[in-house]
Amino acid sequence: MNKKFSTLAIACMASTLFSSTQAATISQGTRDVTKIETNKFYQLGDATAGKVLVMVPDGNGYTLKLKDVTAVTDVNSTLWSIQYSYSNNATGPDFTFVNKGTGIPLMVNPGDAPLYDATKTYAAADGFVKMNGAASSWKWKSSTETQSSPFGTSGLISYFAKDSVVTLVTGATATPNATGNGYTSSEDVYLVKAHASRDKWEGRHLRLAPITAGAVTLTAKDLNTKLGTDPEGDSFKLGATPELKVGDNSVLGNVFADKTFRAWNGNNSEAIVGNENNTSELYAETASLVPEITKANGYVLLQIVDGTKDDKPYEDTYLLADTAYIDGTSQNLKLIGFGSDKFTTTAHTPAPYLSAGAKNRDIKSYMFKFDYYPTSDSIAVSIKSYMDKGTADATTGSEWQTTNAVNHLITLNKLTSTSEITVLADAGPANVRFFLGEGTTNRTSENNGVYVIKNDKDQYLAVPIYNTKKDNGVNAWANAPKWVTVKASEQEVMNMPAYQWVILKDHEETSEIAELSTVTLINREFAGVKQSIQLRQEEGGAYKFVAGGLHSIDSLDIKPVTAAALGNEKLGYLNLDNKVLDVMSYKFNYLHSYADDKFIGMNGDSILYVKDAELSFFMNKETAEVPYGITVDNALKAKISGLKQLKRVMYTPYVKTSKGNLYITLDSEGRYKMTSDEAKAKKFYLKENNFYKAESVEAARPYYAFINVAATDSTKIGSADEDLSVILKDNVLEETRTSAFAIVENNAPLYRRFNTALDGAVEGQEDAPKLLKFKEYYRGEYLMDENNEKFKNEGVCYLGIEREDKVNPKAGLSFVVDTATIDNAPNGKIKPQYFIYVSQSEKIAEPAKPCELDHEHLNGITEWTCPHAIPAKPGFTRAKYLVSFADSLKAKDADKLYQFGDYTRVGFVDAMHIGDSLYVLTNGFEELANADLDTAKIKAAYKAAKIDADYIIDLKSELKKDAHKNYTWSFRYINPDKAAAATVENLDVAFLIESDKEASDLDVAPINGAWLKSQNGCLVLSDSKSSTFENARTGGDNALVFNIEIGSEDDMATDNETIATSTVSVVATNGAVIVKGAEGKKVVISNVLGQTIANTVITSNEATISAPAGYVTVAVEGEAAVKAIVK
CATH class of the missing domain: 2.80.10.50 (Trefoil (Acidic Fibroblast Growth Factor, subunit A))
Incomplete structure (x- = not known):
C-alpha cells in the first residue's frame, strides 16, 4: 500500500515506542514565512533561524529547550503544527502549538509558575517548564498573514485570569528595560507569571518567529523506516505529483514511484557483516564506495525489491542512471533514463564486499541523495553522477565515457504529449514533488476493544497474582506481565481482568492512519501496565506479531473478550448480593487436585486449617463497591461500546456463635486463626484465580484467592502442606503458588417451609x-x-x-x-x-344487584347507580x-x-x-x-x-x-x-x-x-x-x-354438629350433609383443598347431599359459608 509520508508521520506522534528521525544532516531553515498555514509544520526560532524551540524528554515528561538547529539530530522535535482560532472580541488569534515529534501541545500549568522577578537570572534550580497543564492557548501574532515582510519574533503569552498571564523566559542574564531578546547564552526555558500589563522582560523573553524548516538529508535507515514511523521497516516507496501513468501521460512512468526500494548506506567495518538489516548498511570497499555512501555523506544505494534475491543484497540489482537515452530524445534533448544492474563484489574474509559497479557502469550513478523539506512536506531526489555518450568508440567498448560529476536533481521533463522522469543536467526546477510512501509493509493494527492475547505456546499475556506488586513505575511493562500457561479446565480468562487487555489505537486521524496505527495495550485490572506497540502480520498469516518487545514473542493470537465479560462490572472479584448477606452463610471449599471435599475449619486452638471440619462464614461488606482497573470514562466508552467500569468489594468473614462473632486474624507465627476481637479482624478482596468443575458438583465454579488487604503490604491466604494439618498461613503475593477456595452457599435451610411430601404437600399446590x-x-x-x-x-x-x-x-x-x-x-x-x-x-x-323497581332513571343515573341498587360485598375468611x-x-x-x-x-x-x-x-x-x-x-x-x-x-x-x-x-x-x-x-x-x-x-x-x-x-x-x-x-x-x-x-370442627346460619341450618351426618330451609337456593360443598364436591339447587325444604368423610365447607346462596365434618 502507498501511504503519503505526511499522513504516516503523524502516526509517530506521542508514541514512546517510535524513535523519531535520526537525520544525517539538518540544515538551517529560513525566516521567510508570510502566511501561517495549518496543514504545514514549522520551526519556531529566533530572528536568524539559527536557534529553534525543541521539545525534549525530562524525567517522565517533557520540557522545552532552545537549541542550535544544526546540533539537533531529531528533526521532528523541532517541528510544530500551528493552529489558530478567533474568540469573541479578541484582539488577535489564539494559537496552539503541537510538537510533531511527541504529539504533545505546548501546554503549561499556571500553578507551577512563580511570579516573574526582573532582577534574577533564572537557572536550573528554578525548574524548567513542564508540559503538564491545561493552559495551551497563546497570544502570539496579531494576524496570521503579513502584507509583505516575513513574520518577526514575538513572545508567547497565555491568560489564566483576566489580569494575569504566564509566559516563557530563558536563563539569559537580565538586561534592564530591554524589550528585545538576548538569550543566546542559555538554552533553558522557564515558565513565569506576571500582570497582564507587563511589556518589558529584561532581554530574557522567549521571542519566536515561524521558520521554514531547512532540508534534512535522509539516511538509508530513515528511508526504510519511513522517518521512524515504521521502526522495523526495511523498504519504502515514493509517491509523486504529478502522477505519471504508463499509456496515459507517460511512456515509461515514474520508476521512483512504481518500484519498491530498500535503501543502503555503506560501511567498511567487518562488524557490519550479518547485521546489515539492523543498520541498513552494506559491507563496502573503502576507497570507491564508502566515502560517498556513509550515513554522514548522505548518498544511498537503492536495491530494487521485486521478489528476486531481495534477501541477498550483495547479489541483487540496484537502480542507476542508465547508459541510454529515453527513446525519441537521443538527437536533441538527450534525456537520461534509469535502469538497473548489479554490483561487483570482491572476495574477502569474513564475507565479500561491494567494490565497484557493473562493467561499464560508473559506481556513482548508483548513488542517490534524498533531501526532505519538512515544511513543504516534499523530497528532492538527486543522483551523484551519470555518464554521457561520447562521439567516438572507447577502448573499453562503451561510448558512454563522459562523466557528469555534479549532483543532479531528478526531474520531470514534459515532452510533446508525454512526460518522463530524467536527470536535470543544469540548474533549474525539478518539476516533480516526491513524498515518502509505505513501501512493502507488514504493519497492521487492531480495533479498539478488550482482548485476551495468546502466544504460539498457548500462553496468555497476563499480570498474575504473584506479579501484581510490580504494577508500578516506569518498569511496570517490563516486570509485571508474564506469559502464563492456562489450563482451560482450571481457569477461565474471560472472568479474569488481569488476563485481559484494553487495546486502543494511538492514531485515528484518518482511516488510512488507523489501518496501520500503533496500539496501546493496557491491562484491564492494572492500568499502570501499558505499552504502545506496532502490530505486524504477514500477508495471509493467521497470527499477528511484534518485531521486538512484548517479551520476545513473535506470534500473537488476539481475540476479543465475550460481550458478557465486557459488560460485567463485577468481573474478577467476589461480589455477593446485598439482599442475602445478612441471612446467607458460606463455606470455603479448598481447591486441590486430590480431594474436593475439604473446607476451611478450625481446630481446638482456634487455628484455621483445611480438612474435614466446615465453618460457615457470614460475609460482612467492609466497603461499598469501589471502582478498580482501567478508568472507564465517557471517552473510553465512546471507543469501546458496552465496556463497564470494574467494581469490587472488600469483605470481613466472620462466624456467628452464641457467645458472639468470631473473625479471621493472624497470630504471631503468621497463622490464620479466629478471634472475638473485631478490631483484629482481617479484611479481604476475594479474587478469582481458578474456574474448575470438581467431581462432586454439576458445573464449574470460580475459586478465589483471599487477598489480605493490609495498610502496609497486602498478602494472601496460603495453605501449609508441610504436615498433615494443612494450616492456613500468611503468604506474600510474590509466592507463585496461590491457594484458592470456592465460596459455597450454605444452602442448608434455616427455616422449615411446608411444601414437601413430608409435609403433605400436593404437586402443583x-x-x-x-x-x-x-x-x-x-x-x-x-x-x-x-x-x-x-x-x-x-x-x-x-x-x-x-x-x-x-x-x-x-x-x-x-x-x-x-x-x-x-x-x-x-x-x-x-x-x-x-x-x-x-x-x-x-x-x-x-355480587352487586341493580335496581329492580319499575321507575325511570334520569340525569345519568342507571339501574346500577340508583340508590335502590345493592352494592357488591366482598367475601372474607x-x-x-x-x-x-x-x-x-x-x-x-x-x-x-x-x-x-x-x-x-x-x-x-x-x-x-x-x-x-x-x-x-x-x-x-x-x-x-x-x-x-x-x-x-x-x-x-x-x-x-x-x-x-x-x-x-x-x-x-x-x-x-x-x-x-x-x-x-x-x-x-x-x-x-x-x-x-x-x-x-x-x-x-x-x-x-x-x-x-x-x-x-x-x-x-x-x-x-x-x-x-x-x-x-x-x-x-x-x-x-x-x-x-x-x-x-x-x-x-x-x-x-x-x-x-x-x-x-376431624380435629378442626366446631363443637356443634348443627350450624345455624339465618333460617338455614346445615347438619353434618354420616356420608352426607343435610341442608334445611334452603329451598330454591344453590348449595356448593367443597373439601379442604377447595375442590368442589357438590353443586346443586335445593328443591325441597330439607335436602340430603352426599359428601365424602372429612372437613367440608358448605356455602348456601345468600348465607355465610360454614364448615362441618362429614363422618
Whole structure:
C-alpha cells in the first residue's frame, strides 16, 4: 500500500515506542514565512533561524529547550503544527502549538509558575517548564498573514485570569528595560507569571518567529523506516505529483514511484557483516564506495525489491542512471533514463564486499541523495553522477565515457504529449514533488476493544497474582506481565481482568492512519501496565506479531473478550448480593487436585486449617463497591461500546456463635486463626484465580484467592502442606503458588417451609394451606386449645399443650398453616412466615344487584347507580388466628391476661382476612355472625375508639417485610445441615417456633430470639434479650422442639354438629350433609383443598347431599359459608 509520508508521520506522534528521525544532516531553515498555514509544520526560532524551540524528554515528561538547529539530530522535535482560532472580541488569534515529534501541545500549568522577578537570572534550580497543564492557548501574532515582510519574533503569552498571564523566559542574564531578546547564552526555558500589563522582560523573553524548516538529508535507515514511523521497516516507496501513468501521460512512468526500494548506506567495518538489516548498511570497499555512501555523506544505494534475491543484497540489482537515452530524445534533448544492474563484489574474509559497479557502469550513478523539506512536506531526489555518450568508440567498448560529476536533481521533463522522469543536467526546477510512501509493509493494527492475547505456546499475556506488586513505575511493562500457561479446565480468562487487555489505537486521524496505527495495550485490572506497540502480520498469516518487545514473542493470537465479560462490572472479584448477606452463610471449599471435599475449619486452638471440619462464614461488606482497573470514562466508552467500569468489594468473614462473632486474624507465627476481637479482624478482596468443575458438583465454579488487604503490604491466604494439618498461613503475593477456595452457599435451610411430601404437600399446590399437628419432640405433647383451667382466663383463648391421651375430646389438635410472606418478603423463601389459625369460616362474596323497581332513571343515573341498587360485598375468611400477645402487654390487666410471670403468652384472636387487610374483631364485633360483619362499620368504630392502627393490619405492606410479626410464625430448624436430606419426620427436621427477635438482631436467623417454650406447663415465649438460638435448639431455657403430623379435619370442627346460619341450618351426618330451609337456593360443598364436591339447587325444604368423610365447607346462596365434618 502507498501511504503519503505526511499522513504516516503523524502516526509517530506521542508514541514512546517510535524513535523519531535520526537525520544525517539538518540544515538551517529560513525566516521567510508570510502566511501561517495549518496543514504545514514549522520551526519556531529566533530572528536568524539559527536557534529553534525543541521539545525534549525530562524525567517522565517533557520540557522545552532552545537549541542550535544544526546540533539537533531529531528533526521532528523541532517541528510544530500551528493552529489558530478567533474568540469573541479578541484582539488577535489564539494559537496552539503541537510538537510533531511527541504529539504533545505546548501546554503549561499556571500553578507551577512563580511570579516573574526582573532582577534574577533564572537557572536550573528554578525548574524548567513542564508540559503538564491545561493552559495551551497563546497570544502570539496579531494576524496570521503579513502584507509583505516575513513574520518577526514575538513572545508567547497565555491568560489564566483576566489580569494575569504566564509566559516563557530563558536563563539569559537580565538586561534592564530591554524589550528585545538576548538569550543566546542559555538554552533553558522557564515558565513565569506576571500582570497582564507587563511589556518589558529584561532581554530574557522567549521571542519566536515561524521558520521554514531547512532540508534534512535522509539516511538509508530513515528511508526504510519511513522517518521512524515504521521502526522495523526495511523498504519504502515514493509517491509523486504529478502522477505519471504508463499509456496515459507517460511512456515509461515514474520508476521512483512504481518500484519498491530498500535503501543502503555503506560501511567498511567487518562488524557490519550479518547485521546489515539492523543498520541498513552494506559491507563496502573503502576507497570507491564508502566515502560517498556513509550515513554522514548522505548518498544511498537503492536495491530494487521485486521478489528476486531481495534477501541477498550483495547479489541483487540496484537502480542507476542508465547508459541510454529515453527513446525519441537521443538527437536533441538527450534525456537520461534509469535502469538497473548489479554490483561487483570482491572476495574477502569474513564475507565479500561491494567494490565497484557493473562493467561499464560508473559506481556513482548508483548513488542517490534524498533531501526532505519538512515544511513543504516534499523530497528532492538527486543522483551523484551519470555518464554521457561520447562521439567516438572507447577502448573499453562503451561510448558512454563522459562523466557528469555534479549532483543532479531528478526531474520531470514534459515532452510533446508525454512526460518522463530524467536527470536535470543544469540548474533549474525539478518539476516533480516526491513524498515518502509505505513501501512493502507488514504493519497492521487492531480495533479498539478488550482482548485476551495468546502466544504460539498457548500462553496468555497476563499480570498474575504473584506479579501484581510490580504494577508500578516506569518498569511496570517490563516486570509485571508474564506469559502464563492456562489450563482451560482450571481457569477461565474471560472472568479474569488481569488476563485481559484494553487495546486502543494511538492514531485515528484518518482511516488510512488507523489501518496501520500503533496500539496501546493496557491491562484491564492494572492500568499502570501499558505499552504502545506496532502490530505486524504477514500477508495471509493467521497470527499477528511484534518485531521486538512484548517479551520476545513473535506470534500473537488476539481475540476479543465475550460481550458478557465486557459488560460485567463485577468481573474478577467476589461480589455477593446485598439482599442475602445478612441471612446467607458460606463455606470455603479448598481447591486441590486430590480431594474436593475439604473446607476451611478450625481446630481446638482456634487455628484455621483445611480438612474435614466446615465453618460457615457470614460475609460482612467492609466497603461499598469501589471502582478498580482501567478508568472507564465517557471517552473510553465512546471507543469501546458496552465496556463497564470494574467494581469490587472488600469483605470481613466472620462466624456467628452464641457467645458472639468470631473473625479471621493472624497470630504471631503468621497463622490464620479466629478471634472475638473485631478490631483484629482481617479484611479481604476475594479474587478469582481458578474456574474448575470438581467431581462432586454439576458445573464449574470460580475459586478465589483471599487477598489480605493490609495498610502496609497486602498478602494472601496460603495453605501449609508441610504436615498433615494443612494450616492456613500468611503468604506474600510474590509466592507463585496461590491457594484458592470456592465460596459455597450454605444452602442448608434455616427455616422449615411446608411444601414437601413430608409435609403433605400436593404437586402443583406445594404452598397451599396445610392441616398440621405440632408434636413436641421429647415429651410427645401436642399443641392445642388451652384446656388447663389453671392457665385460662375469661375472654381470652390461649394456646395450650398436652399429651394426646389427656386431650379433651372437644379440643382440636390440628391447625391450618397458611403462607404469609413466601412470595412477598425479600427473604420470604429463606424465612417463610405463616398464619396459624383454627375455626375457619368463609363469607362468600356477593355480587352487586341493580335496581329492580319499575321507575325511570334520569340525569345519568342507571339501574346500577340508583340508590335502590345493592352494592357488591366482598367475601372474607374468618378464623381464630394464633398471635403473640406481645403488643398487649400495656393493656389493662395485661399481667393477668397476657403474661405468665415475666413471659409473654400466646393465644387466639377472632379476625377476618379480607382483601389485603386483617381485622382483629373486638368491641362487640367478635359477637356478630359473618353475615352481619361490615368493614365500613368496623373501620368507623375502630377509628372512633382510636384502635384502628392496632386492630386493622395492612397486610399488603407488612407482608413485604422480613420483620417478625405478632400474627405470623416461622419454624427454625435446629439441625439445618441435616434437614434437606431428611426423608422421615425426626430430629433432623425438628424446629423451634419463632415469634420475635432481640431488637438489634437480624430479622432472619437471629442469635437472640423469642421461641415457644413451656414455663411450668404454660405456653409462653422465651425472653428475646436473654434467650439464644444455640441454647434453645438444645432444649435449654425450656424451649420446645417440634415435629409435625398431618392434621385431620376431624380435629378442626366446631363443637356443634348443627350450624345455624339465618333460617338455614346445615347438619353434618354420616356420608352426607343435610341442608334445611334452603329451598330454591344453590348449595356448593367443597373439601379442604377447595375442590368442589357438590353443586346443586335445593328443591325441597330439607335436602340430603352426599359428601365424602372429612372437613367440608358448605356455602348456601345468600348465607355465610360454614364448615362441618362429614363422618
